[in-house]
Each structure stands twice: as structure tokens, then as C-alpha cells.
Amino acid sequence: MAKLYFEDFKPGHTAEYGPRLVTREEIIAFSVQYDPQPMHLDEAAAQKSLLGGLGASGWHGCGIMMRMICDGFLLDSTSMGAGGVEEVQWQRPIRPGDRLTLRVTILEARASKSRPDMGIVRFRYEMFNAHGEGVMTMVTPAMFGRRDPGAQE
């Protein structure tokens, strides 16, 4: 399998990955450990909350999205990590039984000024449920190794 380098990420390109099933068990397991608010643990409490029924922690959504990114392309790339996230929006609850798909859009790709062996790719990620409704979005820059260190863009 060809490994993806910085040069392979072309602004404007999109890709789709999934579906990924989300279970009630994993929603609760994540919430118990990292976000034990009643609306993420208990159906009755969740019914009375803005979620209107059991929904995953937003951070669990981020974890699921990250795993889909890893399986989708990141583990076959020269990924060097990321320094942060520009924005996360939790649009709709992620429910038990949801089958999520991920759409990746490459917003921008630029060589690093300080490191000739590195480039920065800005991505927009959008996650959808099986009804095609957006459940979350994220914009984030990530660092990748270059095939041709120091070459002009």
C-alpha cells in the first residue's frame, strides 16, 4: 500500500469513510470513564435533557471520529501529529445504534517554514448518521512528512 505523504493531500479533494456502528455499551463505557453526566449514562435522565434521549459524550464523538480518521487514511500516512484543533461543533446527538460516516475535505496544504521535512494539511471533517444528518464537524491542521523535503510547492 502506498504511504501518503504531504504532497498527496490536494486542497479540495474529499473522501468518505465508514460506516461505523456505535453501541449503547460503548457510549456508556466512555461516559463512565470520561464524561459521567447523567444525560450520557441514563436513558431516563437523558430524556429530560436537551439530548432528548441517551446520546454519546461529545468527546466520545471526537474519539470515534479520530479512530475513523486513523483507519481511513492516517495510519497509512507519514502523520507527525497535530498541535490542536481549530473548532469542534456537536450538531446532533450520536445515538445507540447509529451508523456513522465520515467525510474528509482537504482545505489547505502548506510547507512548514521551520522544517523542510514537514508540511501542514488543514482538514475539515464532517460526521453523518444513517439519515444523512450531520452529527459533528471538526477543523484541524495536521503535520505530515514530505516526500521531497524542501522542494518548492
Add this chain to the structure above:
Amino acid sequence: MAKLYFEDFKPGHTAEYGPRLVTREEIIAFSVQYDPQPMHLDEAAAQKSLLGGLGASGWHGCGIMMRMICDGFLLDSTSMGAGGVEEVQWQRPIRPGDRLTLRVTILEARASKSRPDMGIVRFRYEMFNAHGEGVMTMVTPAMFGRRDPGAQE
């Protein structure tokens, strides 16, 4: 214990929580499930990465921060959830054995225009290791129930 309402969050106020020990086992357990990049799983691979040694997934850092927020004050509040995150910065690796502390600063508090029973509080969160080095920051708005729905600020 007095439950925290929107009116109890005063801009400029700060609080500190922790410490929270992070173990190698939980770093690897999280990474296996949500971010299986070699630098989050394997010491030798991590040594060769920008992390310079095994470090937690940034998303694990977010989960740990969320749990510290829950235990610190959110579970004793009228929290109604959050619609997203404005910004996350991963400043330094979170290492096995780190004892993390969390500083919370209230940036802003404003009544909801559409829901008189709700207010929005914007927080800045900063997490530090035992050396006092910043490991991550986050800015996020969260929704809380009001003690006096519809009262003037």
C-alpha cells in the same frame, strides 16, 4: 451541597482542580480504542516521533480534562451540555506518571436570547503537569440552567 446555576459563574473567577494521575495503562488503553498511532502505543516508535517518548493521544487529554471538569464542578451544576469547542491546543505531551492539574477561568457569562431558562458560560481551561508546564488548553462555551429565569443581568 449547593448546586451551581448560571448566576454563580462570575467572569474573571478562577478555580483549580486535581491532581489526576495518568497511567501508562490508560494511555495505551485509550489509544488502542480511539487513536492507534504508533507514537501513542509503543515506546520505541514514540521515541522516534515528535513526542520524543510515549505520550497520550490529544483526545485522551480532552477526555481527562472533561472528567476533571465533571468531578471539579460540572456534576454539581445545572449543566445542560455544550454545542462545541472553540479551540484546543496540545502544548506538550501527557506522559505516563504525569499528575495533571486543571485551572478553570470564567471568560464570559451571558443569558440566552432564545431560552430565558438558560445561560451560556464561556470557559478557558488550562491543564498543567507536576512541573507546572502547560500540556493543553481549551476554550469552550457551555449551557447552564438559571436560578432566576428571565431576570435581567
